[in-house]
Amino acid sequence: DTAVSQTPKYLVTQMGNDKSIKCEQNLGHDTMYWYKQDSKKFLKIMFSYNNKELIINETVPNRFSPKSPDKAHLNLHINSLELGDSAVYFCASSQGTSNSPLHFGNGTRLTVT
Amino acid sequence: GEDVEQSLFLSVREGDSSVINCTYTDSSSTYLYWYKQEPGAGLQLLTYIFSNMDMKQDQRLTVLLNKKDKHLSLRIADTQTGDSAIYFCAGRSGGSYIPTFGRGTSLIVHP
Numbered sequence: 001d002t003a004v005s006q007t008p009k010y011l012v013t014q015m016g017n018d019k020s021i022k023c024e025q026n027l028g029h030d031t032m033y034w035y036k037q038d039s040k041k042f043l044k045i046m047f048s049y050n051n052k053e054l055i056i057n058e059t060v061p062n063r064f065s066p067k068s069p070d071k072a073h074l075n076l077h078i079n080s081l082e083l084g085d086s087a088v089y090f091c092a093s094s095q096g097t098s099n100s101p102l103h104f105g106n107g108t109r110l111t112v113t
Numbered sequence: 114g115e116d117v118e119q120s121l122f123l124s125v126r127e128g129d130s131s132v133i134n135c136t137y138t139d140s141s142s143t144y145l146y147w148y149k150q151e152p153g154a155g156l157q158l159l160t161y162i163f164s165n166m167d168m169k170q171d172q173r174l175t176v177l178l179n180k181k182d183k184h185l186s187l188r189i190a191d192t193q194t195g196d197s198a199i200y201f202c203a204g205r206s207g208g209s210y211i212p213t214f215g216r217g218t219s220l221i222v223h224p
Contacts, residue, residue, distance in 0.1 A: 004155075033211075041150075041199055043214040056211055090155055098210055101146055104155035 003027070006091050006105040013081055014113055021076045021108045023091030031055075032074035033092040033102065034066060043090070049074055081112045115139040115204045119215035125222055131189040133218045135202030140183060146212065147176065147187045148201040156201060159187070189220075197222045 004025045013019055025032065033056075034046040048056035052068045063079045074091060088109050092102040116138040125131045137145070143164050148156040162169045162176045162185070169176045175188040189196055199217040206213075 031210075041217045043156075043201070045211050048211060092156075099144055099205075101144075101158050101161055102156075102212060103158065104148075106153075106155040 004091055004093050004103050004105040006089075006108050008108060009106065010109050010111075012111045012113065015081055015083060017081050018077070018079045019081060019110070020078070021089055021091075021110075023074050023076070023105060025072055025091075025093040025103070025105075027093055027095075027103060029093035029095045029100075029103070030071050031094045031096065032068065032071075033094075034074065034076050035090040035092060035104075037088040037090060037107070039087070047074075047076075078110075081110075083112050086110055086112045115142060115206050115213040117202055117204050117213050117215040119200075119202050119218045121216065122219050122221070125192050125220070127192060127194060127222055127224050129192055131187075131192045131196070131220055131222075133187045133189075133200050133202075133220065135185040135187075135215055137183050137185065137202075137204045137213075139204065139206040140180070142183075142204040142206045144205045144212075145176075145178065145185050146203040146205070147174075148203065148214075150199040150201065150217065152198075159200075192220075192222050194222050194224070196220060 031050045033048045047066045049068045065077045068074045088107045091105040094100040146161040147159045173190045177186045201217045202215040203212040
């Protein structure tokens with residue numbers, strides 16, 4: 001299936017731990033994104049990569065570090081997890097940076113206890 | 114930057130039409146999108162419209178764009194219980210390639 005896939009779907013961890021979320025797309029897109037969706041469903045852009053290069057880095061704590069080993073992958077590593085990091089994280093991709101709509105993964109629900 | 118506003122809730126009876134409204138601020142917005150999010154799932158692209166269009170129809174979905182008022186609407190004809198979801202409006206202005214999303218409208222369809 002052509003899609004944007006994220007793993008894991010659920011992640012439950014304790015404060016202070018370090019965790020990673022993986023994202024892969026097989027749509028042949030060259031731009032990938034990470035969004036955070038809070039409990040009120042608000043979607044906030046975190047990062048965007050175009051051809052493995054960081055394009056957008058919104059005001060996200062530097063505990064969050066994205067890594068793009070190639071155009072098809074954009075992983076998110078989070079250090080020293082805090083309670084406020086609990087949210088659903090969505091990966092998305094698009095072709096180019098202007099007109100093409102975003103295609104989203106199914107999300108990773110992160111719960112920090 | 115772009116701001117996108119939507120009402121938070123809409124409740125309709127099965128079989129009726131639903132109209133979800135959205136306003137945006139950036140008059141240079143070139144592309145406007147509608148996404149659907151079902152519980153526990155990601156955002157699914159429903160349709161999008163270019164700023165040089167006034168209307169786009171796709172089966173039960175009709176998108177209307179009023180550029181003068183910066184108003185976008187999504188009409189769902191013959192709404193079904195399977196249409197119950199959160200619907201997000203998103204705009205992409207010429208100055209930024211990152212789409213800005215509204216807060217989503219929860220559509221509740223009851224028998």
